[in-house]
Amino acid sequence: MQHTEFTQGLEAPNPQWFILFGATGDLAKRKLYPALYSLYRNRLLPEPFALAGVARGAMDDGQFRELVREWVDKHGRRPATSGDWEGFAARVFYCPLDANRPEDFDRLRARIDQLARSVGDPPNRVFYLAMAPDFFGKVALQLKARGLLHERGFKRLIIEKPFGHDLASAHKLNSELYQVFEESEIYRIDHYLGKEMVQNIEVIRFANSIFEPVWNNRSIANVQITSSETVGVEERAGYYESAGALRDMVQNHMLQMVMMVAMEPPSRLHTEAIRDEKVKVLRSLRRYTADEAANHVVRGQYLAGAIGGAPVPGYREEPGVKPDSRTETFVAARLFIDNFRWAGVPFYIRTGKRMALKSTEIVIQFRNMPEHLYFNEDGTLGPNLLVIRVNPVEGMYLQLNAKRPGTEGDVVPVAMEFSQPRDSSPEAYERLLYEAMRGDSTYFTRWDEVSLAWKLVDPMAEAFADERVPLSTYPAGSWGPEEARRLPAADGFWWWPVYGEETPSVEHMLVRRYAQVL
Ligand code: BG6
Numbered sequence: 001m002q003h004t005e006f007t008q009g010l011e012a013p014n015p016q017w018f019i020l021f022g023a024t025g026d027l028a029k030r031k032l033y034p035a036l037y038s039l040y041r042n043r044l045l046p047e048p049f050a051l052a053g054v055a056r057g058a059m060d061d062g063q064f065r066e067l068v069r070e071w072v073d074k075h076g077r078r079p080a081t082s083g084d085w086e087g088f089a090a091r092v093f094y095c096p097l098d099a100n101r102p103e104d105f106d107r108l109r110a111r112i113d114q115l116a117r118s119v120g121d122p123p124n125r126v127f128y129l130a131m132a133p134d135f136f137g138k139v140a141l142q143l144k145a146r147g148l149l150h151e152r153g154f155k156r157l158i159i160e161k162p163f164g165h166d167l168a169s170a171h172k173l174n175s176e177l178y179q180v181f182e183e184s185e186i187y188r189i190d191h192y193l194g195k196e197m198v199q200n201i202e203v204i205r206f207a208n209s210i211f212e213p214v215w216n217n218r219s220i221a222n223v224q225i226t227s228s229e230t231v232g233v234e235e236r237a238g239y240y241e242s243a244g245a246l247r248d249m250v251q252n253h254m255l256q257m258v259m260m261v262a263m264e265p266p267s268r269l270h271t272e273a274i275r276d277e278k279v280k281v282l283r284s285l286r287r288y289t290a291d292e293a294a295n296h297v298v299r300g301q302y303l304a305g306a307i308g309g310a311p312v313p314g315y316r317e318e319p320g321v322k323p324d325s326r327t328e329t330f331v332a333a334r335l336f337i338d339n340f341r342w343a344g345v346p347f348y349i350r351t352g353k354r355m356a357l358k359s360t361e362i363v364i365q366f367r368n369m370p371e372h373l374y375f376n377e378d379g380t381l382g383p384n385l386l387v388i389r390v391n392p393v394e395g396m397y398l399q400l401n402a403k404r405p406g407t408e409g410d411v412v413p414v415a416m417e418f419s420q421p422r423d424s425s426p427e428a429y430e431r432l433l434y435e436a437m438r439g440d441s442t443y444f445t446r447w448d449e450v451s452l453a454w455k456l457v458d459p460m461a462e463a464f465a466d467e468r469v470p471l472s473t474y475p476a477g478s479w480g481p482e483e484a485r486r487l488p489a490a491d492g493f494w495w496w497p498v499y500g501e502e503t504p505s506v507e508h509m510l511v512r513r514y515a516q517v518l
Contacts, residue, residue, distance in 0.1 A: 007042045007043070007044065010044055010434070011438075012043060012044055012045060012046055012047055013044075013045070013046045013434070013437035013438045013439075014046055014122070014124055015046045015047065015048055015049070015120065015122035015124065016046050016049075016122050016124035016125060016126055016153070016154075016437060017050050017051075017052060017112065017122060017124070017125045017126070018036075018049070018050070018051045018052070018126050018128065018437070019051075019052045019054060019108075019112075019125060019126065019127050019128070019148075020032065020051060020052065020053050020054060020128045020130060021054045021055075021097075021099070021127065021128065021129045021130060021131050021135075021139060022054075022055065022128075022129065022130035022131035023053030023054050023055040023064075023094065023130075024053070024055040024057060024067070025055070025130055025131065026235075027130045027160065028053070028071075028130050029071040029074075029075060030071070030075045031075070031191075031427065031429045032128070032130065032429060032433070033068050033071050033072050033075075033076070034071070034072050034075050034076030034077065034078075034427065034429075035427050035429035035430040035433050036051065036088075036433060037072045037076060037078070037080065037085075037088055038076065038077065038078060038426065038427070038430050039430055039433065039434055040084070040087070040088045041078065041084055044434055045437075046122070046437065048091070048119055048120040048122065049091050050091050050093065050115065050119045050120075050122075051091060051092045051093065052093050052094075052095050052108070052111070052112060052115075053068070053092065053093065053094045053095070054094075054095050054096075054097045054108060055094075055096065055097070056096065056097070056098055057096065058096050059094055059096070060094065061092070061093050061094050063094075064092065064093075064094035065089045065092050068089070068092055069085065069089065077426075077427065091119065093111070093115055095107070095108050095111045095112075099131070099135050099138060099139055099142070100138075102142055102145070102146065105142045105143070105145075105146035105148065106146055108146075108148065109146055109147055109148050112148070122153065123150040123151075123152040123153025124150070124153035124154045124155075125148070125149065125150055125153060125154075125155050125156070126155075126156045126157075126158065126436065126437060127139075127143060127148075127155070127156070127157050127158070128158040128159075129157065129158070129159045129160070130160060133159075133160075133162055133163070133164070133173065136159055136173055136176070136177065137172075137173055137176030137177065138176075140157065140176060140177050140179070140180040140181065141176065141179060141180060143180060144179070144180045149180075154185070154439070155181065155185055156181075156185050156186075156187060156436060156439070157177065157180075157181045157185060157186050157187065158187040158189060158433075158436050159177075159186070159187070159188055159189065160189050161188070161189065161190060161252050162243060162247060162248070162251075162252075163188055163445070163450050164450070164454065165242070165243075165247065166454055166457075166458050166461065167451060167454035167455060167458055170450055170451060170454055171451070174447055174450075174451075183446070183447055184441070186447075187432075187436045187441055187444045188444050188445040188446075188447075188450065189432055189444060189445075190252045190253060190256050190444070190445050191253075191428045191429060191432065192252070192253040192256050192257065192360075192390075192428070193256055193428075193432070193443035193444070193445075194427075194428030194429060194430075194431040194432040194435075194443060195360075195390055195391070195428045196390075196394050196422070196426075196428075197388055197389060197390040197391075197394045197395070198256070198257060198260060198390060199431070199443065200388070201257075201260040201261060201362075201388060202260065202263075202269075202274075204388065204396065205265075206265055211386070212265070214366070215341075216341045216342070217341065217342055217343055217344050217345045218367075219366055219367055220345055220364055220365065220366055220367065221345070221365045221366060221367045221368070221383065221493070222345060222346045222347070222348060222365050222488065222491070222493050223258075223261060223262075223345065223346075223347045223348070223362065223363065223364055223365070224347075224348045224349075224350075224361075224362070224363040224365065224488070224495060224496060225254060225257050225258065225261075225347065225348070225349045225350075225361070225362050225363075226349075226350050226351070226359060226360065226361050226363075226495070226498055227249060227253060227254060227257075227350075227351040227359070227360045228350070228351065228352055228355035228356070228357060228358065228359050228360075228479075228498070229351075229352065229353050229354070229355060229358055230307050230308070230354065230355060230356075230357065230358045230477075231353060231354070231358075232302070232312060232313075232315065232318055232329075232353055232354050232476070233315065233318050233320075233321065233329070233353060235319075235320075237318055237319060237320030237321045238320055240327065241320070241321060241322065241325060241327050242327075243327075244299075244327045244328045244329070244331075244464070245299070245328050245329055245330055245331045245351055245352060245353070246299070246328060246331050246457060246460060246461055246464065247457070247461070249331070249351040250331050250333070250349065250351065250457060250460075251453050251454065251456075251457045252445070252453065253351075254349045254351055255282070255285075255453050255456070256278075256445070257349075257362060257390075258281065258285070258335065258337075258347055258349065259278040259281045259282065259449075260278070261347075261362060261364070262281045262337050262341070262342055262347070263277040263278050263280070263281050264277050264280065264341070265277070270442075271440065271441055271442040274442055275442070275446050275449070278449060279446070279448050279449055279452065280339075281337060282449060282452035282453060282456070283452060284337045284338050284339040284342070285335055285336070285337055285338075285456055286335065286336040286337070286338050287455060287456055287459065288459055288460065289459055290459045290460075290462040290463040290466070290468055291463070291468060293459060293460045293463040293468065293469050294463060294468050294469050294470075296333055296334045296335070296487075297331065297332070297333045297334075297460050297463070297469050298330075298331070298332040298333070298469070298472065298480075298481060298483040298484045298486075298487060299328035299330065299331050299464055299469055299470075299471055299472065300328060300329065300330035300331075300352065300471070300472040300473060300474045300480055300481035300483070300484070301314075301315050301316075301325070301326075301327065301328055301329050301330070301471055301472075301473055301474075302314060302315050302329050302330070302352070302353060302354040302473070302474055302475070302476045303315075303473050303474065303475050303476065304317065304475070304476060305354065305475035305476030305477040305478065306476065306477045307354065307356075307476060307477045308477075312354060312476045312477070313476075314476065315327070315329050315353075315354075326464075326467075326471055328464060328471060329352055329353045329354065330350070330351070330352030330353070330355070330474060330480045330481065330484070331349075331350070331351055331352070332348065332349065332350035332351075332480060332483075332484035332487055333348070333349050333350075333460075333487075334346050334347070334348055334487050334488075334491075335347040335348075335349065346488070346491055346493070348487060348488050348493070348495070350480060350484055350495070352474075352480050354476035354477065355477070355478065355479060355480060356477055356478060356479055356501065357498060357500050357501060358391065358392060359391060359392065359498040359499060359500065359501075360389075360390035360391040361387055361388065361389050361390060361391075361498045361499065362387065362388040362390070363385055363386075363387050363496045364385065364386040364387070364388075365383050365384075365385055365493070365496070366383050366384040366385070366386075367383065368381065368383050369381055375401070375409070375411045381401060381411060382399070382401065382413045383399075384398070384399055384400055384401070385397070385398070385399040385496065386398055386399075387399075387496070387499075389419045389499055391422060392421065392422060392499070392500070393419040393420060393421055393422060393499055394419060394420060394421075394422045395417070395418045395419030395420055396418045396419065397415060397416065397417050397418070397419060397499075398415070398416040399413050399414070399415050399416075400413070400414050400416070401413055401414070402414045419499070431443070432444070472484075479495070
């Protein structure tokens with residue numbers, strides 16, 4: 001599949017101020033400025049556009065612009081090239097603010113009012129809170145109290161995960177936000193929903209007549225969703241120690257992918273119709289009690305090992321991690337969606353840090369052909385697979401069976417691979433920022449999704465906390481704890497290798513995998 005640049009048929013959003021809290025933080029540096037600059041280059045920012053970067057440190061606009069330029073050069077898919085850069089930078093301003101000091105919000109307001117004279121005064125305001133969630137409620141209330149919401153224009157709030165630590169804290173946070181913003185004005189980011197191939201799932205499903213009729217428990221044996229990373233906890237131990245893989249990845253990204261695969265066709269391709277169908281999946285997902293979780297959920301923590309041949313420390317040796325930490329860096333689970341379409345089909349999910357490869361993939365494994373019949377007399381004919389590759393390549397892979405050319409009845413798996421490296425496709429954040437600025441919340445998380453996801457995850461977290469689900473270990477650079485292999489194996493399945501995972505040949509792999517299970 002060929003990528004085209006993210007411009008075709010798209011219009012620039014209405015003029016608006018983009019007010020970014022956490023302007024010198026990691027997310028802003030690595031994702032937001034590169035995405036905004038890319039949008040600018042594609043003429044997809046509002047005209048006029050004005051960005052107010054808000055953070056604690058003291059600096060002037062010039063210093064801030066220099067920093068933003070460095071970050072775009074370092075992390076962007078396109079470096080800041082001078083001509084275009086000047087135009088972008090001229091719209092970037094810096095406003096120091098301590099979120100604990102209400103009077104600083106007055107200063108911010110005065111600064112925006114003053115700048116409005118030179119850059120135009122769009123009354124529309126988008127506030128992006130790229131900061132610790134503890135501040136979300138506080139900042140939202142101050143925006144209102146200190147008059148930063150312009151009564152003539154629209155107001156929107158973009159916030160990052162984690163949205164709460166559990167259902168109770170998410171509720172509290174939400175009710176604070178609701179004092180200032182309505183649900184339709186809140187854009188909760190799950191950046192997986194901005195990924196090209198995650199958005200493509202509905203197109204693959206609903207634009208191809210060969211898939212929808214078989215997209216159910218009569219034809220599908222199981223679904224596997226992997227999101228593996230090679231990085232460790234990096235500099236985020238403070239956050240990660242209390243989050244772990246369950247809250248960091250499962251509650252949001254992994255469940256979003258489950259929803260996209262499993263949802264019913266929406267009545268129309270409209271935001272709320274799509275989100276309604278996704279929510280129904282969450283409602284049908286079987287909720288395990290903390291006791292049941294032990295049969296369906298595995299958690300692990302990485303030990304020292306090697307990634308790409310280089311030694312790496314174990315999780316407990318990472319800076320900022322407690323030497324006796326029980327935080328999980330890996331989770332695998334077997335989920336069931338108890339509705340007519342999916343009853344009986346296991347959805348296996350797994351995610352972890354310091355695994356063998358960086359990969360995000362969704363495998364749809366179709367049912368086997370009947371045994372003792374024709375080409376499957378010995379029962380070793382491989383199943384058909386449809387693999388949706390999200391990262392590091394994007395595209396699809398379809399595995400079929402066919403006769404080996406030149407033989408009489410030798411049946412072999414043949415692979416149709418339609419994937420390409422994802423370097424050229426726009427970053428998830430480009431899409432999401434653009435969509436939020438345009439006012440399209442389809443690929444953002446609605447409150448009922450968040451709360452239902454917590455209802456599913458909270459009992460698992462409880463079972464982790466009191467060790468009803470034991471903490472396994474795995475060497476860095478592996479595919480997770482042995483217990484994770486046993487999850488599908490107990491049902492007669494196995495994890496299919498992801499793109500780039502060493503597989504001598506598909507045929508060989510099938511034989512090897514069958515041997516493992518039998
Ligand atoms: C983030 C998590 O949401 O997603 C990180 O907080 C994780 O821990 C990241 O590394 C993975 O995203 P991606 O796009 O690299 O798969």
